[in-house]
Amino acid sequence: MTELSSPGVRQAPRAPATGRSRDHRPSRDRRHFRPHGRSRKATLGLTGRYLTLCLMLVVMLGPIVWQFLTSLKGRGENVYGGVLPSQPTLDNYLRVAESFPLVQYVGNTLIVAALAVTSNCVFAAMGGYALSRAGWRGRRTVFTVLVATLMFPFESVMISMFLTVRSMGLVDTLIGVWLPGAVSVLNLMIMRAAFLAVPKEVEEAAVLDGANEWQRFTRVFVPAAKGALAVVCLTSFMGAWDDFLWPLIVLTNSDHYTLQLGLKSLAGATTVNDQRLIAAGAMAALIPMMALFFALQRYFFRGVGEGALKT
Template identity: 40%
Template sequence: MRLEPAAVPSGPDRRIRRKRRPGVRRLISYVCLTLIAVVMILPFLWTLSTSLKGQNETIYSMPPRFIPELFTLENYATVWNSLPLPLYVWNSTVLAFFGVLLPAVFCSMAAFPLARMTFRGKGAVFLIIIATMMIPGEVTMIPVYLILNKLHLLGSYTGVILPAAVSAFGIFLMRQGFLGIPKEIEESAVIDGAGVIRIFLLIMMPMVRPMLATLAILSFIASWNNFLWPYLVIEDDRLYPLTLGLYKLKGTFVTNTRLIAAGSVIALLPILAVFISFQSYFIKGVQSGAVKG
């Protein structure tokens, strides 16, 4: 019995198969990304739904109900009238302002020489900075607390802001941005007589705005959501940020999940506003960092 050789696809058939493969891969990618997005957004939708439910409506049910039977803003009004939220929001705004400004300044100043200058030991310095990213923050929390205590900075905003004024990740992020700038631009500025400070402020910084915006967004989110460190440092209730102020809901209303959900949504609104406003810069920064990394 003689076996016939398998037919080999012709040129057009091969092209069709090649075109189908990227399409299938893209479809699989979209499906996976959609599932991930749904998993990530479900907790937020549940929190928003809980904050809009009345006191007599069931919160926990199977399957969960995301649409309230009767929409009400009573939970938000109760939280607003029970806590000095304007004071807490102002305190969080002050901490977030310096929590964004200082990392942007100091991380940029540290990253610029690591990316654009040549000096002995530059590689070793950068490796040491990157190595600190592997140390959990809880490990350094006690030493930093003791240092602040010796400096008499406990109980103040300075004690909250100073430890986060610079970060290894921020230096790494800004270094990636500076590395992406063509060397010819810097050489042209030197020929025109520009000094190091002028090159850094007037040429380099405007060209790394996507990375700077990315660092600003991440720093704002970290500062606005910071809970443990302000809880350890701040003692006066009048200096509490919003995260610590909302923590009082747990003791004030015990098991009233609706009020806790309403407070969480209030705390989330500024983060959404900042991210939506700067999302284009954030996406550019992430894309450029991924390509250069």
Template identity: 50%
Template sequence: MSLMKITDADGRRIPGWQLVLRYGLLLAVLALTVGPFLWQLSTSLKGPHEDIFSSPPRFLPGEPTLDNYSRVSRTIPVWDYALNSLKVATANVLTNCIGSALAGYALARMRYRGRRAATLVFILAMLVPVEGIIIAQFTTMRDLGLNNTLIAVLLPGCIAAMNVLLMRNAFLNLPHEVEEAAFVDGATAWQRFLRIALPSVKGTLAVVAIFAFMGAWDDFLWPLIVLSDPENFTLTIGLNYLHGTFANDERLVAAGTVIAVLPLIVLFACLQRFFFRGVGEGAVKG
């Protein structure tokens, strides 16, 4: 197929120069977003005798090796840190999916006094910067006796305001006729939520799960403040020690970075089918 015969979604023919420009921009964005990670991956596979600062730079390693990854585990307890991060991220996904779904359904589908005010509170909560409330969060965790625990890392972000609003918008798009028919048949609010509403917003749930996992896995500032025992450190804190102690060994730092990013790639690969469905969530197929 020639370039001049390609059409857009409306059936209009796309000129060849526009098609070349579009693909050129896409390739440029791809290079800017994926390029740094691929360079880190290449650096992590290079041996100690390869020059990673050569000019012109060599992207492919001459003698690929996994020794840098084993050196990371010998330098810091990276797998213990990764397990701590996995515990926090998994719990964060569960609390956000369950809590955001319940709150979003209540805001979108239930009728009660103060519903609009509650929605406004969630919107305003998104406008408050984390740095403005982090001291209050720390004193709250201290008063509860939770400082230096993984529970303290989890609690402030266990239900994010943005996730609640995402679920609310997804539930708002559901046709009211379906729920009204279930109500006439005697279905309770819990039955309508679990059997009708929730299965129809799987895409948005996947979006919430990915955002919650990424937020907990990548969080650095809050765990750095609330944790003091190295046994409870998350992966981001542990890799920070790797940067500070072995900053001259770029291969070691690159290997640690790849270890930290790999779970996010796996999660997105598993949920991407539902993730892209979440944009147009809410339609019920009859």
């Protein structure tokens, strides 16, 4: 069709053709038209990450699963003959309780763990507040010295620790087992970082309301760091529950043995050479830690973020 033009009317010049039409599709639709090479590369990268995570999961959980399946095998089964038990049974757990005083060793370990959890939560919270919010000179120097102590391995100081505990008359006692782990520098760092993450405006509002130092600590900062306290509680319990070397040095009377020493005596007994019993004992030692972790997991992952190291 021929365009009509009126005489004396000047037409607007046409825009030059650019060779491509204007795309009116929203960006949500245009993102699907990516080059195939980039999409394939992103897919391969994601697949590689998932495969790596699956491999790490197998490496970490494989021994635990194998121990659990071994503990369910009966006496007539070959421990190394197959992975799955042909006739699962719980008799090995009953045999563990009969082979050595399991309840007594668990009780001793729980006493040490309860003391360690309580002291670490209280002292780490107080020390973390003093190093983060209390205004006194030299707190950065003190914090640097405390962090520097993490460079020394336990083996380099255990002799001096033993001599100190012996001079206090605490050898062969549960208090002597607990005392060196009454407060951890790592837990102190976690609580300090959690308190530093609390906004300063919150503290200023508490000051305007007339709260003193203790009230600000107990009513403002401690409730704000519940997640970090859960991390401190869990790490303190795990450290006391799994400790083997220090109780081995301090304790001599079998009545005061912790669970790890009891399992060592079970594994080294000449009358008991059954891998099923050892696996059942290892699983019995693992169950309380798993139960505590599942009970505190919602606070634990939040506390890892709160307790991220901050200067």
